[in-house]
Amino acid sequence: MSNKEKKMVTVISVYVLTLGIVPTANAMHIMEGYLPPMYCILWGVICVPFLIAGYLSIKKALSENRKSITILAMAGAFIFVISSLKIPSVTGSCSHMTGTGLGAILFGPSAVSILGIIVLIFQAILLAHGGLTTLGANTFSMAIAGPFVSYGIYKLCQKLKTNRYVGIFLAATLGDLFTYCVTSLQLALAYPSQSGGISTSIVKFLAVFAPTQLPLSIIEGILTVVIIMCLETYAKSEMIGLGVLKEEKN
Amino acid sequence: MGEKKKKIIILLVIAVLIAIIPLFTLKGVEFGGSDDAGSEEISKIIGREYKPWFTPVMERWIGGELPGEVESLLFCVQTGIGVGILAYYLGRFVERSKHEDSKEKEMHN
Numbered sequence: 001m002s003n004k005e006k007k008m009v010t011v012i013s014v015y016v017l018t019l020g021i022v023p024t025a026n027a028m029h030i031m032e033g034y035l036p037p038m039y040c041i042l043w044g045v046i047c048v049p050f051l052i053a054g055y056l057s058i059k060k061a062l063s064e065n066r067k068s069i070t071i072l073a074m075a076g077a078f079i080f081v082i083s084s085l086k087i088p089s090v091t092g093s094c095s096h097m098t099g100t101g102l103g104a105i106l107f108g109p110s111a112v113s114i115l116g117i118i119v120l121i122f123q124a125i126l127l128a129h130g131g132l133t134t135l136g137a138n139t140f141s142m143a144i145a146g147p148f149v150s151y152g153i154y155k156l157c158q159k160l161k162t163n164r165y166v167g168i169f170l171a172a173t174l175g176d177l178f179t180y181c182v183t184s185l186q187l188a189l190a191y192p193s194q195s196g197g198i199s200t201s202i203v204k205f206l207a208v209f210a211p212t213q214l215p216l217s218i219i220e221g222i223l224t225v226v227i228i229m230c231l232e233t234y235a236k237s238e239m240i241g242l243g244v245l246k247e248e249k250n
Numbered sequence: 251m252g253e254k255k256k257k258i259i260i261l262l263v264i265a266v267l268i269a270i271i272p273l274f275t276l277k278g279v280e281f282g283g284s285d286d287a288g289s290e291e292i293s294k295i296i297g298r299e300y301k302p303w304f305t306p307v308m309e310r311w312i313g314g315e316l317p318g319e320v321e322s323l324l325f326c327v328q329t330g331i332g333v334g335i336l337a338y339y340l341g342r343f344v345e346r347s348k349h350e351d352s353k354e355k356e357m358h359n
Contacts, residue, residue, distance in 0.1 A: 033302025034289060070339050080332030084325050087269045092279035119328075126324050128306035128316055191295050201295055208291050215268050222265040226258050227336075233254065234343035 029138045030183060032124070032131025039190045044136025047113070050144045054113040061107055065241040068107075071231070075103035076115040078227060082220065083119055083142075089212040097220040098179050101172030102227060104147035105154050106242055116143020141182035150175030165225050173221035180209040 035043075062069055082099030089095055103112040117139050123129040130138045150171040157167025188201035232239055239245035292300045309315055316324075 031289060031302065032306045033304035034292065034300070037303070070342075073335055074339050077332040077335035081329050081336065082332075084328035084332065086325070088272045090272045090276075092272070092276050122328065125307055127321060127328075128308050131304065131306055133304045187292065191292050193295050204295060205291060215272075219265045219268050222261045226261050226265075229254060229258055230340060231343075234340065234347045236347075 029120070029123075029130035029142070030134040030186060032128065033133055034131075035134050035137055035186070035190050037133070039186070040133045040136055042136075043134075043140050043186065047117075047136050047139045047144060050110055050113045051117065051139075053110040057108055057111045058114060061111065061242070065238075067238055068242055071106060071235065071238050071242065072103075072111075072115075074227075074231075075106055075112075076118065078102050079112075079115055079119050080122075082223065083123070087216055087219065090215055091212040093212060095209075095212045095216055097216050097223075098142050098146055098176050099220065100143060100147045100179070101150040101168075101175045101220065102224045104150040104175065105168060105171060105224070105228070106244055109144070109147040109151040112147040113139065113143045116147070137186045138183075141179050141186060145182040146175040146179035149178040165229070168228055169221040169225050171221075172224035173217045176217035176220045177210070177213060180213045181206065184209055 058072065061072070079099040079102075082097045084096070086094040086096045098116075100112050100116055103115050117135070120130055120135055120138050120142065121132075124132050124135055124138075153174050154167055154171035157170060162170075184202055184205035187205045188198050191201055192198045193200040193204065228244075232245055236245065289300060289302075
């Protein structure tokens with residue numbers, strides 16, 4: 001381990017240990033029936049153009065490079081796995097990650113909207129987790145807003161020439177966190193506080209979501225980096241085909 | 251490759267630690283369904299108990315809440331589908347690159 005890596009490990013361990021002692025509560029997707037109908041429709045309508053763009057971008061990616069379908073399946077499977085794992089967090093309740101950062105980095109943000117909505121429908125129907133009425137809102141936060149932030153940060157880190165893996169880590173972590181910020185905003189818009197309006201509500205909901213989600217988003221960042229390392233080693237040609245990896249000169 | 255493997259193992263250990271440490275440091279905490287906390291917050295803000303206007307379709311079909319065990323089964327199914335796909339393709343990729351490596355060696359010999 002280099003010095004830098006040692007420092008990173010120490011910082012993370014200290015962080016984990018200090019945060020491991022503060023209890024409160026939290027939540028995940030917006031539950032069935034918890035958004036007024038008007039907002040359900042509104043968020044659903046907002047999602048439509050993104051879903052269409054997603055469908056087209058997946059179609060284009062596959063027609064350009066047929067082989068990338070395996071990687072697409074893996075990105076979808078990653079969301080499936082990650083969003084099914086409820087992980088105990090420092091706040092004393094469980095939450096789960098989104099897993100959308102990987103897809104956003106590999107295929108661009110709009111493609112993830114399709115992958116994300118599949119998972120959300122699965123959970124809404126079979127698991128009573130999230131919901132069909134809140135599908136639009138949840139799709140927007142998890143499968144659209146989060147991935148777009150991930151993608152933006154990934155590209156920004158590329159421009160700034162940060163270490164590749166640090167960039168991927170930040171992209172996945174912040175994308176996950178942003179998903180829950182959007183969820184807070186959605187809830188706050190629907191339930192403005194009587195005393196302080198929407199902004200007070202946002203702060204209140206964020207206080208519920210953010211502390212729980214922070215450590216989980218770090219786990220998500222780590223897992224995304226790990227899976228990309230694996231793909232770069234074993235599926236080099238696909239990664240080059242997707243433009244994620246540059247062709248090495250021998 | 252060895253260097254990369256080490257890195258991956260360290261990263262995975264950190265991830266597992268972050269997930270597990272709260273279990274040990276927060277003794278006696280419920281780690282309950284986090285959905286409830288969000289709805290509690292809604293009730294607090296509007297100042298009365300919130301009644302959802304739509305119940306999950308699954309709960310309608312079976313006429314009640316999904317039993318906890320069945321819910322964990324369905325979550326496992328979801329994980330299983332995902333892990334299955336990931337492992338299948340990753341395995342294929344690993345085998346393929348092994349195959350390519352040995353071919354290259356043959357060409358050099």
